[in-house]
Amino acid sequence: MKKIYLFIILLTSAMSCNVLDQEPQEEISDQTAFNNAKGAEAAMAGLYSQLQKTEYYGRNFQILSDCSSDISQSIGTWDFYREVDTYSIDASNLEIKNFYEIAYMGVNQANNIIANVPGIADLTDAKKDNFLGQAYFLRGLIFFDLVKMFGGVPGVAGNNGIGLPLTPSTKIDESSYISRASLADSYAQVRQDLETALTLLPASQANDGQSRARAVKGTARALLARYHLYMKEYDLAIGYATDVIDDSRYIINPSFKDIFDGKLTTESIFELEFNTADQSNIRTWYLPASLSGRGDIAAHGDLVNEMKANASDVRGTMFGQVLNTDNTVSHYYPTKYQKAGNIDNFHIIRIAEMYLIRAEARAIQGYAGAEDDLNMVRNRAGLADYSLAVDGDLILAIEKENKFEFAFEGHRWFDLVRTGRALTVLSSVNRKNSSTPISLSNPDYLVMPIPRDETLSNPNMKQNDGYGK
Missing domain, CATH: 1.25.40.390 (Serine Threonine Protein Phosphatase 5, Tetratricopeptide repeat)
Incomplete structure (x- = not known):
């Protein structure tokens, strides 16, 4: 049978979850779904774990956003972030594919919880509502992140929405090909999930x-x-x-x-939350080798100079620097994430954002x-x-x-896109590893490409403009 890429992602997430039986077949029986309170607790923990993965909020999502903007730059050997940094992205970009896969695994985990929790006998109604509310919230968050990344913003950037699977994946056949919803319908689903969550949480x-x-x-x-x-x-x-x-x-x-x-x-x-058992990876990518990092990603020098311009701004003090052999500054790295053992938590929403x-x-x-x-x-x-x-x-x-x-919290790129300012602000960005500034001039690149594996295997999955098929 021809590979159905997104559906395989969803099915794999169902079969690999530690609260589901693993059955090496093309259908998953109803009995594999969790059916008690303990299983529901484990499923919910597994859903949050999807967000913690290095492919998502454990590192990748923030770096994809910040390297796309004027916050961070790729200075190492990892080509996939350099593509993002220089606006030369190919649809086979591994880090974009990694985010896409993990995000949809999270969607399927949420769908399993939404489908199965109402029938669990040893959960109180209040506990059911709590689990369901969390699942709807997290599905809404993931859909929001996916549509920002691959769809754009209505009236500003992008022409298509995203795939919106709303039920657990249980069977592989030709009907499993997922199409993209409209951009308006994709955002409407985000809103519906979040409003449903609000009533239940x-x-x-x-x-x-x-x-x-x-x-x-x-x-x-x-x-x-x-x-x-x-x-x-x-x-x-x-x-x-x-x-x-x-x-x-x-x-x-x-x-x-x-x-x-x-x-x-x-x-x-x-x-x-991250700890020694569930480690964040973002510190590793920013910190230099002398601090047990790999140092592939650095702060943009112009950003550092701008933030240091007012000596009263404490945020301008939160940088370290790497020196050249002649003691001149090679580059800067942020010190927001520097806990030994890679146990820095990550803030998805802070009260400062509300103000x-x-x-x-x-x-x-x-x-x-x-x-x-x-x-x-x-x-x-x-x-x-x-x-x-x-x-x-x-x-x-x-x-x-x-x-x-x-x-370094993954906001800047999406802020510039939603306000229609990206093409103006990013028209001439200085990079350490480039003798000339890098410019974003093609509006097609305001959204990321759907992974090529998806568009090649699924005839219903339309690629974003500017990225081929």
């Missing part, structure tokens, strides 16, 4: 730490605020961001550095309060209040604040 989990490491109502509201900013539905973005800001659980950490030195601080809305979402939406709508929201983030970093005379246009000042605040 509890206000808190077992303790404060778990309420930041697992989805709760505040987590869903925060991602809905981000969603509506992307959709230019500014009043809704303001409303959800305000709901989160008004939640006493989430407080701007007075120390920016403490957010990354510690774990699960008041700053955190949704934070992936900047509300600031941007208020500024665009001409509402009062945008400057106050911006100053909450600026002041924490050590900067004075925003001033038109000093800082220029308010919208651009908020864009700059997002750039500094979330550098």
